[in-house]
Amino acid sequence: MLKAAEFSQTLSESRVGCLLCPAECKLGEGQVGICGCRFNQDGKLMTSNYGELVTLAVDPIEKKPLYHFYPTADILSTGPNGCNFSCVNCQNWQISQCKIETAYWSPEELADAANRDGSIGIAFTYTEPLIWYEYIMDVAPLLKANGQKVVLVSNGYVSPRPLEKLIGVMDAINIDLKSMRPDFYRRICKGELAPVLDNIRAIAESNVHMELTNLVIPTMNDSEEDLKQLIDFVASLSDMIPLHFSAYHPDYKLELPPTPIDTMLKARELARRKLKFVYLGNVHIPGCANTICPACKRLLVSRDGYQTRIEGLNGSKCADCGEETAIVV
Numbered sequence: 001m002l003k004a005a006e007f008s009q010t011l012s013e014s015r016v017g018c019l020l021c022p023a024e025c026k027l028g029e030g031q032v033g034i035c036g037c038r039f040n041q042d043g044k045l046m047t048s049n050y051g052e053l054v055t056l057a058v059d060p061i062e063k064k065p066l067y068h069f070y071p072t073a074d075i076l077s078t079g080p081n082g083c084n085f086s087c088v089n090c091q092n093w094q095i096s097q098c099k100i101e102t103a104y105w106s107p108e109e110l111a112d113a114a115n116r117d118g119s120i121g122i123a124f125t126y127t128e129p130l131i132w133y134e135y136i137m138d139v140a141p142l143l144k145a146n147g148q149k150v151v152l153v154s155n156g157y158v159s160p161r162p163l164e165k166l167i168g169v170m171d172a173i174n175i176d177l178k179s180m181r182p183d184f185y186r187r188i189c190k191g192e193l194a195p196v197l198d199n200i201r202a203i204a205e206s207n208v209h210m211e212l213t214n215l216v217i218p219t220m221n222d223s224e225e226d227l228k229q230l231i232d233f234v235a236s237l238s239d240m241i242p243l244h245f246s247a248y249h250p251d252y253k254l255e256l257p258p259t260p261i262d263t264m265l266k267a268r269e270l271a272r273r274k275l276k277f278v279y280l281g282n283v284h285i286p287g288c289a290n291t292i293c294p295a296c297k298r299l300l301v302s303r304d305g306y307q308t309r310i311e312g313l314n315g316s317k318c319a320d321c322g323e324e325t326a327i328v329v
């Protein structure tokens with residue numbers, strides 16, 4: 001569905017700029033931005049993806065991944081067709097990098113659906129939901145009115161003004177922090193690192209629950225120096241932020257061998273020196289997704305695949321020693 005896009009800038013009678021994300025595309029008549037959905041129609045910035053869903057499914061919240069936000073809950077999940085990055089290793093490239101058929105759901109229809117099937121709300125996820133800004137901002141108040149949660153899973157590549165608005169409506173966000181190297185973002189994602197770091201800082205200072213994910217790719221961001229830099233950045237914000245290391249598998253245009261288990265374990269060992277909650281995903285290592293009390297080491301939440309059980313929580317605290325975990329329950 002076509003809709004006027006926000007964060008536009010008139011550059012001339014026929015040229016328009018998009019200020020939604022740091023790519024800041026400047027578009028002549030008929031031209032489409034990098035994300036494939038915002039375009040110039042008669043000198044006006046429009047979006048073609050409003051309410052257009054690539055898929056809709058009820059997922060465990062752990063799949064986002066969010067481990068410290070209503071563990072064991074299910075959440076209705078959806079996303080748009082497209083992305084403002086073009087990562088060569090994209091694991092959802094069929095729906096983020098290619099045009100595919102979508103289905104229109106009005107904000108009211110989507111919010112109503114979230115009220116069914118025991119979902120706690122909506123997760124905007126799968127591709128890059130930031131390019132769905134107008135739709136998210138219309139759906140979010142409907143969810144809030146029903147007492148439901150609004151969740152975003154994102155690359156974090158958005159400009160400060162829209163981020164501020166999004167922070168105002170979000171309950172939880174998972175940001176994919178891909179590397180601490182600017183050249184990684186330029187070469188692999190065709191984007192910039194600095195805005196992503198600024199946005200993570202801004203979310204960390206807000207009331208929105210945040211978790212971070214890092215896809216560990218052999219030879220590209222898995223050196224001890226790379227991992228330590230990323231861990232130090234997260235620790236500089238708070239040692240309570242859950243950090244998920246996710247194992248890479250060959251996909252799309254990148255054909256490297258999968259991330260070795262030893263590399264994943266090394267990442268966890270390094271991170272645990274500075275952070276209280278570190279998880280490994282996309283690998284099956286017994287215990288690697290469990291939440292352990294940082295003080296007394298009691299098992300708080302067990303996870304095996306998507307089988308999650310609360311084992312030792314009293315509210316957000318360890319049931320044994322009372323240590324605060326900040327898990328939202």
Ligand code: SF4
Nearest residue numbers: 018021024025033035
């Ligand atoms: S949202 Fe899309 S059109 Fe707008 S600046 Fe980013 S990539 Fe370009």
